[in-house]
Amino acid sequence: MEIPLQTPNPPVNMLTSYISEQEMTFIVHCHDRTFKHVTAADSNGQPLFHVKGTTPGTSWSWRRKVYDSSNDHLLFDFRHHSLDIKNGWVIESPTGRKLCSLVHKAQITSKHSAIDATVHTESGEQVLVLMRPNDHGALTVTISVGGTAIATIRKAEDNDLVILGKRNRSVWEVRVASGVDLSLVMRLRLSLLPFYLILTVLSFTESKHFFVIAPNITGLCAQSVALNIVHVMSLLFIEKWPAPVRERSNPSWSAAVRTTYQFWGNPRLLPQAKQSTTGRSDKTESLAVFLVLRLSKLPIYYYLHWHVMPRFFAETVVELVSEDVAHMALLTRLSEVTAREAVVRSYMAVSWIWESLVFLHGANAALAVFSVLIGLDKPGDWPPLFGKPGCAYGLRGFWSRFWHRLAVRSYTNYGRVVARVIGLLRPGPSSAVSGVVVAFVAFLLSGLSHAAVSWHVGMRDWLDVQWFLLNFAACLAERVALAAVQHLAEIAGRADDLAAIKKSWLGRQIK
Numbered sequence: 001m002e003i004p005l006q007t008p009n010p011p012v013n014m015l016t017s018y019i020s021e022q023e024m025t026f027i028v029h030c031h032d033r034t035f036k037h038v039t040a041a042d043s044n045g046q047p048l049f050h051v052k053g054t055t056p057g058t059s060w061s062w063r064r065k066v067y068d069s070s071n072d073h074l075l076f077d078f079r080h081h082s083l084d085i086k087n088g089w090v091i092e093s094p095t096g097r098k099l100c101s102l103v104h105k106a107q108i109t110s111k112h113s114a115i116d117a118t119v120h121t122e123s124g125e126q127v128l129v130l131m132r133p134n135d136h137g138a139l140t141v142t143i144s145v146g147g148t149a150i151a152t153i154r155k156a157e158d159n160d161l162v163i164l165g166k167r168n169r170s171v172w173e174v175r176v177a178s179g180v181d182l183s184l185v186m187r188l189r190l191s192l193l194p195f196y197l198i199l200t201v202l203s204f205t206e207s208k209h210f211f212v213i214a215p216n217i218t219g220l221c222a223q224s225v226a227l228n229i230v231h232v233m234s235l236l237f238i239e240k241w242p243a244p245v246r247e248r249s250n251p252s253w254s255a256a257v258r259t260t261y262q263f264w265g266n267p268r269l270l271p272q273a274k275q276s277t278t279g280r281s282d283k284t285e286s287l288a289v290f291l292v293l294r295l296s297k298l299p300i301y302y303y304l305h306w307h308v309m310p311r312f313f314a315e316t317v318v319e320l321v322s323e324d325v326a327h328m329a330l331l332t333r334l335s336e337v338t339a340r341e342a343v344v345r346s347y348m349a350v351s352w353i354w355e356s357l358v359f360l361h362g363a364n365a366a367l368a369v370f371s372v373l374i375g376l377d378k379p380g381d382w383p384p385l386f387g388k389p390g391c392a393y394g395l396r397g398f399w400s401r402f403w404h405r406l407a408v409r410s411y412t413n414y415g416r417v418v419a420r421v422i423g424l425l426r427p428g429p430s431s432a433v434s435g436v437v438v439a440f441v442a443f444l445l446s447g448l449s450h451a452a453v454s455w456h457v458g459m460r461d462w463l464d465v466q467w468f469l470l471n472f473a474a475c476l477a478e479r480v481a482l483a484a485v486q487h488l489a490e491i492a493g494r495a496d497d498l499a500a501i502k503k504s505w506l507g508r509q510i511k
Helices: 182-190 202-210 215-237 253-264 287-316 331-336 339-373 394-402 408-421 432-456 463-491 495-503 505-510
Strands: 024-030 037-042 047-053 064-068 073-080 088-092 098-104 115-120 126-133 140-145 148-158 170-176
Touching: 215 253, 215 339, 215 408, 215 432, 287 339, 394 463, 408 432, 432 463, 463 495
Parallel strands: none
Antiparallel strands: 024 037, 024 170, 037 047, 047 064, 064 073, 073 088, 088 098, 098 115, 115 126, 126 140, 140 148, 148 170
């Protein structure tokens, strides 16, 4: 049953040129996920307004510009108060005059779709306009003034697909009473942009109390929290994903929890990343196969880590003494390195990789089984975390093809922002220099996040940052060396021979 609409009293007019003469309906087409491209047309298909957004990473305020489609005239800007914890928004005229201010009633509950808007009318008055959801999923909302409903907004189409093609991400039907400023209603719809999540670091700060009991698990949990903070900040302020609206078929609180979980705890934004690092798709993996493959890892890892590795350590290193770890420098004292020191260093280099793989892969397998069995996820949502061991040739191959990619999306987003700020990243194909900057930022952030965990558990140094930056330098050296070989081959007229080597088994190991 449609809600009866009435002309607002007092009038609420930001722009007097766009007042509806009679009750009408217009359609809002959101062409993308972040409301960067939006068009509004009347019931006859005549364009009314269109919205243009900024390129991701170029604006921290979610600025959107609303235009009159008949003459492409800029009506106003809509932007966020950046890091405002109250999640405030403001509408400004092209001259900078404040037309309206909006605030969400809540940030992380079902009331995030409830909005209070203070409209600064052309007559100089300030009128409170309320937007309230009619259902738990905010599929229909009512806009009212002084208890009188003046407009409704209903979600008519929802295409939550990885590849939209020519489809709109969502379509909204707007009913407006006579005497209503259409531009105001248009802006209230766009205020359903992502709400700001207030993150707490309580779990991070308290994790140190479990370090003595289970240091490996403590480090894993603390690192997960650090990654989650980076992920959510990237999601909200760089990629700027909107808060998704739940399906009409399941508007319950459990659906709300699931929707939030799919974004909040999903740094790779799966299942959009259909291919794992091995290049194999898990989309067709049955539940039985999924459970067998994941559950079998746990006893295998347990036996190898707690039984095989200690025996291997006893046969190679025997035991560690203070002299084995007395020297940190290596390159400056190569002539002094003994055979035992070389063995100890080699063991430690392999040991950290193995230990990280066991705990990360084991935790991933356990969480995957749990999430799938309770119906929260599907098997295809949990592809293998690591690539094949054969991919770990060279440092670049190790980091890009073998090691887990949980943080890659978030870290590279920050890297692109830095590259764009310093003028290295422009529309079109990325340059080699911008790629180096992005990689540097990714390694730096990885080092800082690991250092934060180390400091938190009492190891007050910057070795993690140094180690990751040295890995970046080594990867860059690999890239420069291969580029130099390519250049020399072209000068010597051996480009075809080099191309043949690249296609061989040797080339696949070093490219």
